[in-house]
């Protein structure tokens with residue numbers, strides 16, 4: 001099992017077998033993202049992928065979850081993904097699910113039949129970074145797919161049985177568009193109706209355009225109370241049928257989570273209590289930054 005560092009995976013894939021099927025990200029231009037700046041996008045040769053699966057099946061025969069690396073494994077054609085998923089199914093008798101980061105354009109490049117075929121082969125969770133539902137912010141952070149494309153991608157994947165986990169970034173719109181960003185993000189979560197939704201807090205990383213903007217005074221980081229207000233607005237404007245909502249990432253000031261719509265009032269009350277100073281926020285030293 002060979003890795004080309006750095007390697008990233010969602011927190012919920014902590015126990016998964018991580019398998020490179022690509023290196024880097026097809027897009028690699030989001031202004032806040034430094035994850036794959038050191039890697040040029042490449043498709044990994046199939047024979048190498050199959051060798052790794054064979055080795056993993058010897059070392060970890062009880063594997064139940066697999067996460068396909070790197071930043072947009074769904075960009076692989078169905079023709080490339082199917083032999084990988086088939087090999088995983090043969091190698092791991094207890095295989096329960098396969099997941100990957102999934103950009104909207106990559107999901108939309110597949111037909112409904114192809115998505116259903118991938119689901120049949122246990123590809124059952126995709127992680128999509130919406131970051132903001134605000135079209136102006138979406139353009140500014142160079143997300144690479146429109147809000148409409150992202151909504152359609154989530155809805156089509158889920159219609160095929162692939163659960164989607166959608167992430168938003170508190171503070172990514174800066175101070176000026178904070179309110180528009182938060183309201184629109186809640187509205188887009190509503191339109192997507194994803195199985196999982198989460199909020200992280202933006203952390204400008206040296207080497208990224210966002211960091212350069214911060215240094216030059218073109219971008220302002222939000223204060224903790226402003227970040228809480230974004231979180232409150234997002235929850236208030238999210239109207240979904242059954243979503244597990246989390247804002248407990250290490251980057252967040254107030255770790256909360258629950259089910260929407262069932263826990264809406266509790267979540268809002270917790271955020272409002274924090275806004276009144278009745279709940280302590282995570283200090284910088286514990287925010288994992």
Ligand code: SF4
Nearest residue numbers: 025028029030033071
């Ligand atoms: S699509 Fe994802 S991995 Fe690629 S640059 Fe944007 S945030 Fe980073």
